[in-house]
Structure formats: C-alpha cells, structure tokens
Amino acid sequence: MLPDLTWNHGYSIHGESKGPCGKVRTALGHHALPRYPRGFWRSLFPTTKNLFSPQSLSWALGYNSSLAVHSMEDGMLLYVCAHTVVIHDVLGSRQYHLQGHANAVSCLCVSEDRRWVATADQGPDPLVIVWDAFSGIPVRTIFGSHTGSGVCAIAISQDAKCLVTISAGMVQRVCVWRWTYPDESPVCDVELSPQFGFQDFVIFNPQNPNEFVSNSKTQVIFYLWTGEPAPSTDPPLLSRQTFGSAVGHFTQSAFHFNATQALTGTSAGKVVVWDVERKRGLAKEPQGRLHGMKATKLVPMQEESLTVLMALESCIVTGDVRGQVKFYNGHLQLLACYDHSGAGPIRSISFSKAPADPPGASSTSSQPFTARNFILSTSGATVLRVVTDGTDFEKVMEEAKKAVTAIACHPRQAWLAMGSHCGLLKVWDYQQHQLLMSRIFPNAGIQCLSYDPAGSFLAAGFTDGTVHVLDAISLLLCCEVFRFSRGPITHIHFSHDSEYLATADEKYAVTVYKRVLQNERRCWEHLAGLHSHYKPIRSILFGIQLDGSEPRLLSLGEDRQLIEYDLSSSSKDQLVVLHRHRVEQAAVPLCLAWYPQFSTESFILTANSCYKMKLYNATTKMCRKTLLGPTYGSPLEKMQILPKSAAQPQKHYLAYITKDKVGLQIMPIDGNPHKSSAFICHPDGASDLAVSYDARCIFTAGGSDRTVLKWEVNLNALEAAASLGGEDLVPFYRLLEGGQDGEFFRELEDYFYYVQLHSYGIDMPETRQVSKYIPLEEIPSVMRAMGFYPSEEEQMCNIKFSEYVDTGEQVTKINLGDFIKLYINHRPAFGLSMKTIQRAFQVLGYDNENGDKVTDRGDLLSLLQCRGDQPLAGNKHCVQISQDIRL
Known part of the structure; x- marks a missing residue:
C-alpha cells in the first residue's frame, strides 16, 4: 500500500517511504557509480550494422529544441x-x-x-x-x-x-x-x-x-x-502584493547549496528566494526536516526574462532570453558573464562532467571560482560550446526552428536537400555527414523540393506560393522568382528531360513551366496553370509517352480524379486536359507512382485510404488489379520506387511512409503482408520521403518534430522475412479466419464447388467432368455469399484481361487459389466496422419512437435489389443471398 x-x-x-535502503541495484547488479575514462562510449556501443532489420536508423538530423x-x-x-x-x-x-x-x-x-x-x-x-x-x-x-x-x-x-x-x-x-x-x-x-x-x-x-x-x-x-x-x-x-513589485511567471527552480534555501527564476528577471519556515520556539528542527518553505526575498537580477536557473557547486547560474549566461555566488553577487546575444533565448545549460577529485581532496574545501566548459542550447535550435577560460565559443549545431516539410535526394551525388518553414535550406552530404551549403529565405517557408534529373538545379516551392529554381551547388537563383500560385506550393517535379517543371498548390491548381534559353542560359518560364481539381491534390507525376520520348503529366486529387494533361497541345496560359478518370468510388486516393515494367503492359500504381493499392493501365486507365497494401496503423501517405540496386538489378522495391512509419515493400505487389515491413519514424507525423540515388538509404522528414532521419536499407533482410512468411498460398491462408483448417475456409470451398456444379447444371443426369475452375461471371456471387458485397465499380472480373497483352486471349475462369487471393485483396482490410453500418443507417433509415435510426427489412431488400448496382438486381444468385440477410 x-x-x-x-x-x-x-x-x-x-x-x-517503504522498502529497503541500500546500494543502487540494476539489471547489471550492484554498483558504486564508478567514473569512466573519456571516450568510454565509443568503445562500448556496437559498431556492427543491423543485419536482421530491413531498415535501421543510422543518422538523425535536427533535434527537439524545446x-x-x-x-x-x-x-x-x-x-x-x-x-x-x-x-x-x-x-x-x-x-x-x-x-x-x-x-x-x-x-x-x-x-x-x-x-x-x-x-x-x-x-x-x-x-x-x-x-x-x-x-x-x-x-x-x-x-x-x-x-x-x-x-x-x-x-x-x-x-x-x-x-x-x-x-x-x-x-x-x-x-x-x-x-x-x-x-x-x-x-x-x-x-x-x-x-x-x-x-x-x-x-x-x-x-x-x-x-x-x-x-x-x-x-x-x-x-x-x-x-x-x-x-x-x-x-x-505568491502574488504581486507579496513583495510590492511584479514577480512575473516562474520559469525554473533550484536548491541553493547552503542546504536550507531554494531559488526560482521569473520572467521579470528576478529570483525568488525561499527559506525554511520553522516552528515557533524551536531553534532547530529535529532531523533537519522541513515544515514548509516561505518566500523571503525577491532579488532583481536583470531586466531580461530568466529562462534557466541552476546551482553548480558553489555558483548560481542563470540564462536569459538575450543569450546571456551569468554566474553568481551564494549571495547572488555577479561573478562572470558570457554574452551570446546572437544565439537567442537560452533553453538549457549543461556543464562538462566534473573532474575526479584528487587523492586526499575534501569535497567541502573552498575552491576559487572556476567554471567548467559548457554546452548552450537555445530555443532557436542552435547549440554552442563555450570555453570558459577565454571568450571563445563555437557553434556545434544550427537546425531548423520550425517544421521540416521538404527533403530531396540528389540524383547522382550523396546529397540531401532539406527545407523548413523557417526558410532554412540546407544541403547535406549524407555519406560524410557534413553540411555542404545552407541558405536562409526570410520571407517564406519552404514547402517542397525537387532536383532535376541531371542534378544541376534544385526547385523549391514556398508557403507564399512562390517557386524558386536554384543552382544545385551555390543555391543561387537561376531565373526569376515565379509568383503564379495563390496558395502554398505542395508538390514540385521536373520532367525526365527537364523540359517541364510542374507544381501543385493548396488552391487545387496545377501550374506548368517550360524550359527556354535566355542569354544562352537554360531557364524556365511560365506556360499555363489550371484549377483542375476541387479537393486537395495528393500527387503530381511526370512520365514518358509509351510510343516516344515526350513527357506526360498526371495529377491525383482527393476528389478521386486522375487527370492527364496534354503538354504538346498546351500553349501560353492554356493547359489542356487530355483525360479525366475517376479512380475510386468510396475510398480516397492518397499517392501515385509509376509501376515497374514487369511485363509488356505498363501500369500506374495508386494507394488509397482503405489500405488498398490499385494498378491502372497506363493508357486506358482501366483498373487491372486491386491489392491489399501495408496495414500498419494508417494508410500510405507517400511512396517512391527505389532505383535499381547494383546488388539486385532484377528486383524492384517500393519505399513508403504512413502517418508515422517508414516501410519497404517487395515488388511485384500481390497482397502478401510478409513482403512489407514498417518502423516508427516520426510519431507526430511524417511529412516527406526521399530515396538515395543508389537505393541504400531512405530519408524521412518529421514535419513538426523538426527532424530528418536517415534509414539504411537491408534488402536481404526484407527478402528473408518474406521467405519466412511462407510461399505460394500459405500467407493468404493465414489471413482467413481460422486459417486453412478453419470453418471459414471449408465454407468457402463449399460455395466454390457449388458454383462449379451450378455452372455445369444441377439436374444433369450424366457424369460431370468438374474442373478446378469457375467462370469469372460467378465471382461476385461467391464473394457476396461469403459476406463481402462488392459493387460493380470494384471491377473484380477485369482479371480477364490479365494475359491479353501477352497472349491476345482473355481469361474466362479462375481456380480456388486465385479466388482466395482475389477475396483477400478486395475485401475491407479490417472488416466492416460498426461505424460504417451506423453511417449507412443515418442515410437510409428513419427515426423510430426512441429516436434511433431504423429501416424496414422489406425496404432494405428493395434498396439492395432495385436501387443499388443494376446488374445486382438482375442476378438471381445475388437476390437469393440478399433474401437470406438476418436483420
């Protein structure tokens, strides 16, 4: 108790306090807190790489300056x-x-x-x-x-x-x-x-x-x-009347080294002195126990707010909003001052470790004032090292003060560009861990970044809607600042030949810039813009025409529209739309990428809010496959195909971020959950993703946490994890309730075999030659019999074109194994939630006498048969299944 x-x-x-008192005990046993020589960390920490994780954290840029x-x-x-x-x-x-x-x-x-x-x-x-x-x-x-x-x-x-x-x-x-x-x-x-x-x-x-x-x-x-x-x-x-002057807000407190007093710093530049409140008639309390503390003095120290207050050996140390560090004796008399006014408000002061006492030295002996070197951190994300035997101080780190929302990897060098909302742009060598170049844009924050394919230019989109095209090395402007967007730039990309530069902004507009020559220098000028979406744009993507080398441009929005633009027909101030296609019925598309060329057919890959990934024919935009994507707490927010690796040139991999995780996916995608992995990268939300040119590293930006993390990729570990998950249909059986030996699987087999019999005729008297397949037309019936009711927009029967490009023939039947894969990939990732059902009744139902939303069984059946997808109303098997609904 x-x-x-x-x-x-x-x-x-x-x-x-209850419990025994004694030496400190840990998992390492009893210890007496020994002192260790300098550099002890370097010898104890493991130096070998993580061989068992598909991605492992290898470097962190930035820090939490609060x-x-x-x-x-x-x-x-x-x-x-x-x-x-x-x-x-x-x-x-x-x-x-x-x-x-x-x-x-x-x-x-x-x-x-x-x-x-x-x-x-x-x-x-x-x-x-x-x-x-x-x-x-x-x-x-x-x-x-x-x-x-x-x-x-x-x-x-x-x-x-x-x-x-x-x-x-x-x-x-x-x-x-x-x-x-x-x-x-x-x-x-x-x-x-x-x-x-x-x-x-x-x-x-x-x-x-x-x-x-x-x-x-x-x-x-x-x-x-x-x-x-x-x-x-x-x-x-403690109020203003206590001392007759303004106290201000308390900031930090510390115990005085005289054993009875305590101190508290305030935002008014004062220090409150607390002392023991003793009982009347007692000169000294028994056992030195406190019976209360009382504010006895308010000492004005300076005009600036005190942000740090601490006791160090025989000194009181303060830090303030002006960057000053001051040392006082026990009577709060100034001993020394170190002024770093350019650093900003001080967040913390940390002194170097105290040297070991020489043999025979007494810890209570009086020593002259000698301050140890210390580390100074500011609320402006700057860290300084201060040498107290002189006036020298060196800047150890200077990081972003605000959210880091933009990162981009150089296409040919080990360089990473990082941009933040405070206007800080940094280019970092991620192999040598060195800062190469930095620049401050004081008027607006950086929202997105992109290198051109040759690595000569770096395009930056800002929160004020401007676009800057910079030299990749010097970070100087290469042409005029573009001001054609009315809202913050959210996406920016170059075409494969750098002929075009495209941006998307928060006002749902896509803007295109075209390359020109000015004074024998390569530059870009504004071509046209278009408010092509009516909800936020999630991705813009350049590609290459299948029958040539001309660039093509696509955009994907939360309005479920995949739009392709006709760049060749576009002219000054007129951006032509080539094709609009609705890619989702209920889910919201979130990101877009070109699918690697595994066959003669080309695909566009999308991921949506229902944890599904879809393949669309690059020309017709027909949905060819729906696949279960990674299910790690939140849907995919951004994804990027890794460049071909020199070690594994025949394989392809996908890097992605969810709300708070970074992951890898083995391609081709088939819905096997063991082919993907994910690790927590930014718990408060990841804002951007970048992949190194050699596919060895993935970088994630944390947005509000003001950090960028570097993850080393281990593709062999990812392949090993996929192999341990089982081959062929084993991973998919495990996704069924009860597995291959469960009741659900047996019920699925029964429905499958019933459809086989039905397709050959129930009343056939002669011996049937039943195959292992069922016609594609029966797929929706079996799906609905299993409790999954896909709409006609699901287009599950589009697998009939899966071999058409290669063989010229359509697929007309499906076996049980492929049907299980189809069921796993199309059904809701986490089943039908009660929230979804309640939302449906809010739309379809009416209020009963208790105020609950209800509907009649007959009305519901009528809606299912007559008001839903029309092919459903004419399918007698589906009607029979609908009549078996238990309300």
Whole structure:
C-alpha cells in the first residue's frame, strides 16, 4: 500500500517511504557509480550494422529544441530527435541511438555522473525508460506510469537511485520511483490540484534525495517524501502584493547549496528566494526536516526574462532570453558573464562532467571560482560550446526552428536537400555527414523540393506560393522568382528531360513551366496553370509517352480524379486536359507512382485510404488489379520506387511512409503482408520521403518534430522475412479466419464447388467432368455469399484481361487459389466496422419512437435489389443471398 501524502503550509508533501535502503541495484547488479575514462562510449556501443532489420536508423538530423541538450563529455552531446535519444560524438562524427519509445520523447534527465539517462513520452501507452548511457541498454522500463496522459517532467536524484515524474494530464500526478527495485508501483504519489497550475519543471535537492521542487508559471511546490505526514492546509499564492513589485511567471527552480534555501527564476528577471519556515520556539528542527518553505526575498537580477536557473557547486547560474549566461555566488553577487546575444533565448545549460577529485581532496574545501566548459542550447535550435577560460565559443549545431516539410535526394551525388518553414535550406552530404551549403529565405517557408534529373538545379516551392529554381551547388537563383500560385506550393517535379517543371498548390491548381534559353542560359518560364481539381491534390507525376520520348503529366486529387494533361497541345496560359478518370468510388486516393515494367503492359500504381493499392493501365486507365497494401496503423501517405540496386538489378522495391512509419515493400505487389515491413519514424507525423540515388538509404522528414532521419536499407533482410512468411498460398491462408483448417475456409470451398456444379447444371443426369475452375461471371456471387458485397465499380472480373497483352486471349475462369487471393485483396482490410453500418443507417433509415435510426427489412431488400448496382438486381444468385440477410 502506498503511504498517505498530504499538503502542508510550506508547499511540501510528506510521506513515508517503504522498502529497503541500500546500494543502487540494476539489471547489471550492484554498483558504486564508478567514473569512466573519456571516450568510454565509443568503445562500448556496437559498431556492427543491423543485419536482421530491413531498415535501421543510422543518422538523425535536427533535434527537439524545446528539450535540453546535455553534455556527456567534451565533444559528446545527448539530445532528443522525435522518439529517439541521440548520443552524438561530434568529434568522431558518429551517433548512437537509444530507441525504445513509440511516442515522441517529452522529457529526459541525466544522472550527475552521466551514467544513467531517464526518458519519458506522451501519448498512447506512455513509457519511462532508464538507459545505461555507456552501452545504450535500457535497464529499466516502467509501463503504465501515467496512462492516458504521459509525462511532462522528470528528474533523477543525485545518488541516481530515485526518479520523480509528473504527468501531463488535466489533473497532474506526481510519482516517486525507486527504479533500481523491481516494484511496479511508485513508492509514493500524489495528485495536484489544478489551482497550482500546470507543473512542467521538477528537480531533486542534490543534498537530500528525499526532497524535490516543481513549479508552474504561477506556483512553486516543495515536496518531502520521508517523515511523518503533516497537517493539511492550502498553500498561499505568491502574488504581486507579496513583495510590492511584479514577480512575473516562474520559469525554473533550484536548491541553493547552503542546504536550507531554494531559488526560482521569473520572467521579470528576478529570483525568488525561499527559506525554511520553522516552528515557533524551536531553534532547530529535529532531523533537519522541513515544515514548509516561505518566500523571503525577491532579488532583481536583470531586466531580461530568466529562462534557466541552476546551482553548480558553489555558483548560481542563470540564462536569459538575450543569450546571456551569468554566474553568481551564494549571495547572488555577479561573478562572470558570457554574452551570446546572437544565439537567442537560452533553453538549457549543461556543464562538462566534473573532474575526479584528487587523492586526499575534501569535497567541502573552498575552491576559487572556476567554471567548467559548457554546452548552450537555445530555443532557436542552435547549440554552442563555450570555453570558459577565454571568450571563445563555437557553434556545434544550427537546425531548423520550425517544421521540416521538404527533403530531396540528389540524383547522382550523396546529397540531401532539406527545407523548413523557417526558410532554412540546407544541403547535406549524407555519406560524410557534413553540411555542404545552407541558405536562409526570410520571407517564406519552404514547402517542397525537387532536383532535376541531371542534378544541376534544385526547385523549391514556398508557403507564399512562390517557386524558386536554384543552382544545385551555390543555391543561387537561376531565373526569376515565379509568383503564379495563390496558395502554398505542395508538390514540385521536373520532367525526365527537364523540359517541364510542374507544381501543385493548396488552391487545387496545377501550374506548368517550360524550359527556354535566355542569354544562352537554360531557364524556365511560365506556360499555363489550371484549377483542375476541387479537393486537395495528393500527387503530381511526370512520365514518358509509351510510343516516344515526350513527357506526360498526371495529377491525383482527393476528389478521386486522375487527370492527364496534354503538354504538346498546351500553349501560353492554356493547359489542356487530355483525360479525366475517376479512380475510386468510396475510398480516397492518397499517392501515385509509376509501376515497374514487369511485363509488356505498363501500369500506374495508386494507394488509397482503405489500405488498398490499385494498378491502372497506363493508357486506358482501366483498373487491372486491386491489392491489399501495408496495414500498419494508417494508410500510405507517400511512396517512391527505389532505383535499381547494383546488388539486385532484377528486383524492384517500393519505399513508403504512413502517418508515422517508414516501410519497404517487395515488388511485384500481390497482397502478401510478409513482403512489407514498417518502423516508427516520426510519431507526430511524417511529412516527406526521399530515396538515395543508389537505393541504400531512405530519408524521412518529421514535419513538426523538426527532424530528418536517415534509414539504411537491408534488402536481404526484407527478402528473408518474406521467405519466412511462407510461399505460394500459405500467407493468404493465414489471413482467413481460422486459417486453412478453419470453418471459414471449408465454407468457402463449399460455395466454390457449388458454383462449379451450378455452372455445369444441377439436374444433369450424366457424369460431370468438374474442373478446378469457375467462370469469372460467378465471382461476385461467391464473394457476396461469403459476406463481402462488392459493387460493380470494384471491377473484380477485369482479371480477364490479365494475359491479353501477352497472349491476345482473355481469361474466362479462375481456380480456388486465385479466388482466395482475389477475396483477400478486395475485401475491407479490417472488416466492416460498426461505424460504417451506423453511417449507412443515418442515410437510409428513419427515426423510430426512441429516436434511433431504423429501416424496414422489406425496404432494405428493395434498396439492395432495385436501387443499388443494376446488374445486382438482375442476378438471381445475388437476390437469393440478399433474401437470406438476418436483420
């Protein structure tokens, strides 16, 4: 049972801690937190590649600038990228990744000796993980710590034995964990009243692991989780009248090294000093226990807002919105100041690890002021290394301040272009891990990027609707800035010969630019634009005419229209539409790609919101196949065919992103789920996808998490996983309820054989020569008998043209194995949901006396037979099946 916790007058929580006290215990056994030599990380982390994963994270660009950056040792940083914690060896140009969270990491802390790293997240099934930073091994995972909300603040005690977490819910919960013990519950916890504000910062007392402090913008709370419970009273508010001047919002708190006081920084540039409130008549409290803290002073430090406040050995350190770092003694008298005004507001300060004490040295001996080198991170996503024995500071990282929504790979070099909404454009060498060139566009954000096929130009679409064509090396403009779109540019692409450049924008318009020569320089000029869609455009795609080398252009929109444009007939200010085709009936198409040439017939590949992928004839736009796509939590958002690999030139693969995952798919696509894989890349949403020219790497952009991740591709592992899933029909049998030995499969066989008998005549007296096939015309009947009711728009019988291009003959029959594949690929990926049925009754039904939507059985049958697809009304087998419906 958890101990009782109560409030007292001095912002403190008291409770009794149960459980043995002793040395810290972990999965690695007892330890005394030893010090390790510099470079220990480099020798412990594994250097071999992951041989068993189809794609593995190899590098992370950018970081979460709302969280702290920690200095593990000189040249070694620790920070958060989306759901991954990165240990970055800046000097050795290497990264080590701590992966275990499924949600974006919301907070982290590091032990004093840099041995232990604790991380927590927010989202579904939040986790708290404690890592051994020297090996990257998670030594403790706490499940269900703050279910439903996650963690917004975390701290680790000076002796590294205890953790404190604060939930991110409306009613916050504070928990203390002895993470080295196997207990599944915290040693004590308490719920905070909403009147104390949202507590988003917490820190332990370095001199007493049983004390910690947290603060919101308006309240500071002190906690003591040992001793006897104290009487419960409401803590007073700290207001303007307390000191007769404006206090401002609280930012961070710290315990003073004098063992009785605590400090809190404010947005008004002041520091609140807290001290122990003692009982009357007692000069000294028994056992030094606190009976409350009281605000005793408000010390004006400066005019600028304080963003960081911390105690370091014998100094108080502050950081502010101007980029200044100041050191004070115990009486808050200024000792030193480091001004980095160009860096922006300071988010965190992390000092290099304290050197080991020399033999015979006393930890209490007075030492002159000597500050250690420190790492400075700003809210503007800049990380600086400051050397305190001089005025030198170096910029370690400068990343995007806002969402990263655009990435593009150079078609011939190991270069990656990245654009963000803050206008930052960077070109990065992803083999050498070096920045090649960067440029800031201050007036608008970059929304999309594309290299031309030769790699000489880089086209950028901006949020203000402008289009820039830049030199790929210098990033300088090659021609005028185009301003022909009324909304942000969402897609931009070059044709295969760079003759055309096409864009799509948020106003549902497609704009085309044509190449011209100006002053003997290659350039582009505006040709024409057209509002061809009435819903958002999901993809634009250039291709090559089948009977020549002329480019062709297609666009796909959420209005379910696949539109091809006649570029050769288009003229100035007139973009001609060659063909419009409706590609979906109920689902929403999401992305588009050219299907590799596996036969003499050419196809266009689409993916929709119902987890289906469809193949359309590139000329007639007839749907030739419907296939089950990857089903990893959300449909495909973008996809790209990998270039042919030198190691496997005869095989083709598809890279894709869903809402939060990146994956690979073996081609040709047949609906086999074992031919695809996916991993979480950006829990808050992936915004873009790019593939390296040599098919060895996939890059994903995280949008709001401001990061880009590099994934190394291991196609052999993907092929091995597909082989382990079974061959031929084995993977499809497993997708049937009960498998091949289940009742569903036997029922399917019975219907299949009944149709065989029916096609040869039920009343035939002579011996039948029954084959293994049924006519294609009977496919809808068997499907509906199995509980799947495809509409005529499903065009399931189009498989009769599957061999026409190669043989000139139509397929007229289908066997059981192919029928099972057809059923698996066409039926709803997750069955018919209750939500879908309720929506149908909202349309078809009427209100009864209870206010529920209902319909008569006869009316429903009439709708199915007369108002649905007309061929259904004339099919006697379907009518018979419809009459067997149980309402």
